[in-house]
Amino acid sequence: MVLAGAAACLLWLAGPATTLAAEPIPDRLVVLTFDDAVASHYTVVRPVLKQYGFGATFFITEGFSFLTNKKDYLTWQQIAELHRDGFEIGNHTRDHLGVSSATLPRLKEQVEAINARCREFGIPTPTSFAYPGNAITPGALPILNELGITFARRGGAPEYPYEAGRGVAYEPSKDHPLLVPSAGDARPHWTLEDFKRAVGLARNGRIAVLQFHGVPDHEHPWVHTPPEQFKVYMAYLRD
Incomplete structure (x- = not known):
């Protein structure tokens, strides 16, 4: 995943977690991640990130109505352009498959499809x-490791309930790189104070991984972020 600091300093997590943990991690270092291949990632998020020089990871799935609803979901041409812009493209399974013991036999196929x-x-x-x-x-x-996945992001549970969108910071020296926690999962009721709380977890060797969905998100309003509020968040990171 790509890390973006407050001064727009970008780092790639290209090496093993032990290497990252051995290097000093500056305070207020965050990871911007965007799930579900929502069209607003291209129309709203992309220009804001480019304006501030921030990196990000876009996690792509062909689930929901991706194949037919191009009003609300990205095209593969747009995804390729995000890659050419320098953003990282991540895997979110073909069908947005919830990962459980029951679905593990399907996980490899789902990842390989994307x-x-x-x-x-x-x-x-x-x-x-x-x-x-x-x-x-x-x-x-072990399945993700076999598929060449070096970092896998989870949510804020079990430390916090899903509904609040709260989470914990990623501590490379302690956390498994395939269980990277989210420091915050943005919700429509969030204010700048909620965002500041999540970003504020990035200190003392910890990194705040921020999870967004659509900006806006018409099909999943419970994880919607208003565009104007997103711009406020990014301006705060810049400052």
């Missing part, structure tokens, strides 16, 4: 993964 689509459009095979619906199970880790 990998194949990425290659079809000139995008490198993703090495970052986000758990759909933030559901996790330990059995997924």
